[in-house]
Amino acid sequence: DIQMTQSPSSLSASVGDRVTVTCRASQTINTYLNWYQQKPGKAPGLLISAASTLRSGVPSRFSGSGSGTEFTLTISSLQPEDSATYYCQQSYMTPWTFGQGTKVEIK
Amino acid sequence: QLHLVESGGGVVQPGGSLRLSCAASGFSFIASGMNWVRQAPGKGLEWVAFIRYDGANKYFADSVKGRFTISRDNSRNTVDLQMNGLRPEDTAVYYCVKDGRWEGDFDYWGQGTLVTVSS
Numbered sequence: 734d735i736q737m738t739q740s741p742s743s744l745s746a747s748v749g750d751r752v753t754v755t756c757r758a759s760q761t762i763n764t765y766l767n768w769y770q771q772k773p774g775k776a777p778g779l780l781i782s783a784a785s786t787l788r789s790g791v792p793s794r795f796s797g798s799g800s801g802t803e804f805t806l807t808i809s810s811l812q813p814e815d816s817a818t819y820y821c822q823q824s825y826m827t828p829w830t831f832g833q834g835t836k837v838e839i840k
Numbered sequence: 841q842l843h844l845v846e847s848g849g850g851v852v853q854p855g856g857s858l859r860l861s862c863a864a865s866g867f868s869f870i871a872s873g874m875n876w877v878r879q880a881p882g883k884g885l886e887w888v889a890f891i892r893y894d895g896a897n898k899y900f901a902d903s904v905k906g907r908f909t910i911s912r913d914n915s916r917n918t919v920d921l922q923m924n925g926l927r928p929e930d931t932a933v934y935y936c937v938k939d940g941r942w943e944g945d946f947d948y949w950g951q952g953t954l955v956t957v958s959s
Binding site for chain 1: 852876884885886890899901904907935940941942943945946948949950951952
């Protein structure tokens with residue numbers, strides 16, 4: 734199975750800060766990498782697919798990059814509504830696997 | 841408006857069975873792969889099972905292989921997860937999830953249904 738490792742596990746940042754979350758795959762997955770946002774008590778929602786394709790309706794302050802085994806999710810200017818847990822997920826091969834999540838909090 | 845509505849969750853004893861159902865609307869169900877993804881209380885996400893748009897291919901996580909089955913009825917726009925031999929570690933919220941452009945891209949999620957395995 735492909736292991737997905739996110740860092741950090743949690744972070745606290747101020748409104749307006751630039752925030753970066755890293756996701757590493759245990760083997761190459763090309764750009765078969767998705768990012769999800771989950772707020773407490775809610776189902777996750779797709780933010781970015783294919784490593785860098787922003788889903789329609791997602792604010793442009795979110796961006797994704799990377800290929801192979803290393804990927805990043807960047808929030809260019811953190812907003813209060815971005816407080817959530819973010820998960821990466823590989824869709825390269827089954828079993829499709831998720832990172833353990835990164836909890837983003839607002840200072 | 842796309843909707844995925846799960847039902848069938850509840851409390852079951854270890855070794856018992858439960859059948860979850862997901863009713864889909866607002867998109868071309870017959871053209872979409874469907875999945876179940878679960879989340880144990882306070883934990884992360886775990887993909888559980890997939891069924892191809894025509895039911896021809898089915899994949900399962902190793903943790904449920906041989907115990908869970910997935911099926912779909914394209915005439916009723918439903919996808920089911922039959923769970924047998926339930927264990928306490930199967931306790932989780934189970935989400936019905938639609939595939940996006942590619943298999944494994946989870947583009948729409950239901951609200952989830954809670955399954956609790958406890959004596």
